[in-house]
Amino acid sequence: MSALAEPLIDYLQQLERQGQTHVHLDDRARLVLRAFFQRARGQEPAAARPVETESKVAVKEAVRLSEVQAPVVEAQKVVAAPVGTSLESLQQQISVDAQLKSLGTLREKLVFSEGGVDADIMLVGEAPSYHDESKGAPFSGPAGKKMEAILKAMGVERHEVYMTNVVKFRPAQANQTTNTRKPNADEINASMRYLMAEVEMVKPKVIIVLGAIAAKALLGPDVPVKDMLGGFHKVAGVPVRATYHPSYLMHQEVTEEKRKVWQDMLAVMELLGMPISEKQRGYFKKK
Numbered sequence: 001m002s003a004l005a006e007p008l009i010d011y012l013q014q015l016e017r018q019g020q021t022h023v024h025l026d027d028r029a030r031l032v033l034r035a036f037f038q039r040a041r042g043q044e045p046a047a048a049r050p051v052e053t054e055s056k057v058a059v060k061e062a063v064r065l066s067e068v069q070a071p072v073v074e075a076q077k078v079v080a081a082p083v084g085t086s087l088e089s090l091q092q093q094i095s096v097d098a099q100l101k102s103l104g105t106l107r108e109k110l111v112f113s114e115g116g117v118d119a120d121i122m123l124v125g126e127a128p129s130y131h132d133e134s135k136g137a138p139f140s141g142p143a144g145k146k147m148e149a150i151l152k153a154m155g156v157e158r159h160e161v162y163m164t165n166v167v168k169f170r171p172a173q174a175n176q177t178t179n180t181r182k183p184n185a186d187e188i189n190a191s192m193r194y195l196m197a198e199v200e201m202v203k204p205k206v207i208i209v210l211g212a213i214a215a216k217a218l219l220g221p222d223v224p225v226k227d228m229l230g231g232f233h234k235v236a237g238v239p240v241r242a243t244y245h246p247s248y249l250m251h252q253e254v255t256e257e258k259r260k261v262w263q264d265m266l267a268v269m270e271l272l273g274m275p276i277s278e279k280q281r282g283y284f285k286k287k
Contacts, residue, residue, distance in 0.1 A: 087117060090197055094168055099190045106169035106187060109133050113198065115162035120272060122204035122238075123147065124195065125245065126213040127167040127187075130178040138163045139246075146246035147210075153283065154265050155274065162202050166217045167191045188217045199236050206268055207238055211245030229260070232271070241268055259284040 091112045100106060111128035114137045123139070131141025139147050148158050167183040168191060183191075195218070199207070209215045215228045218235055219242065228242040243264040244257050262284045269276050 087201055094194050103186055105172055107172045110168055111136060111138055112168055113164040114138055117202050119162035120205040121161040122202055122207045123161055123163045124207060124209045124214050125165045126211055127165050127183045128170045129180050133170045138165050143247035146250055154269055164198055166195055166214050182213050204238060206271055207240045209240055209242045215242040255284055
């Protein structure tokens with residue numbers, strides 16, 4: 001068996017264990033599998049050279065995705081990961097994505113990301129809010145201000161981090177005004193390949209994932225929330241710290257959850273080798 005094929009086979013077996021029974025193949029994916037089959041029989045792929053080169057790119061993307069536990073909540077279609085050379089090209093791909101549009105459950109305005117490709121910290125939320133949609137940027141409302149305050153306490157400015165969401169369009173619902181529902185499994189699974197492409201392009205030193213929905217999408221639906229908190233995980237080789245979403249903190253009178261979030265931020269600072277003062281260590285400390 002080709003060593004290149006093994007990660008792809010492992011990935012497909014992982015999907016099977018999670019209950020997925022069908023995998024959608026587009027034309028390029030069929031070319032990739034045909035090339036595997038022909039090479040296994042000692043034959044040269046019959047495709048023309050330009051197609052073969054494109055197939056190799058698709059194979060590399062499939063191998064990269066195989067390193068991450070697929071966030072499948074229920075049986076979903078799997079499509080090839082996007083191939084692009086910049087965040088701008090990725091944004092363009094998302095804006096015209098046929099699978100996302102075919103769901104019919106997302107609003108029209110794309111809220112992509114904010115921050116540069118050189119950021120050490122990536123923040124990942126679940127989906128845009130009303131405020132995010134209005135301003136065209138993630139974490140733009142009260143929850144975003146809360147997150148900015150947390151970053152400032154760490155000694156980090158908003159523009160120094162990369163902010164994004166799992167789902168890039170605000171989930172729609174009947175008679176919608178400022179309210180925003182949680183993204184569903186279809187929306188998450190149709191969006192995950194773009195999030196993973198962002199991780200690949202930005203190459204952050206650490207990912208902070210905010211809230212249970214985003215954490216399960218990134219770390220896997222079978223991982224209990226209690227096991228996600230209080231430690232680092234790895235996705236595509238990048239340390240991931242799951243913590244409470246800032247919108248949740250805004251509704252909490254007690255400081256226990258705030259203390260836990262700050263402990264997560266201190267752990268991130270230590271991981272990055274950032275200086276930590278005694279004053280910072282004392283935030284939310286039990287008296």
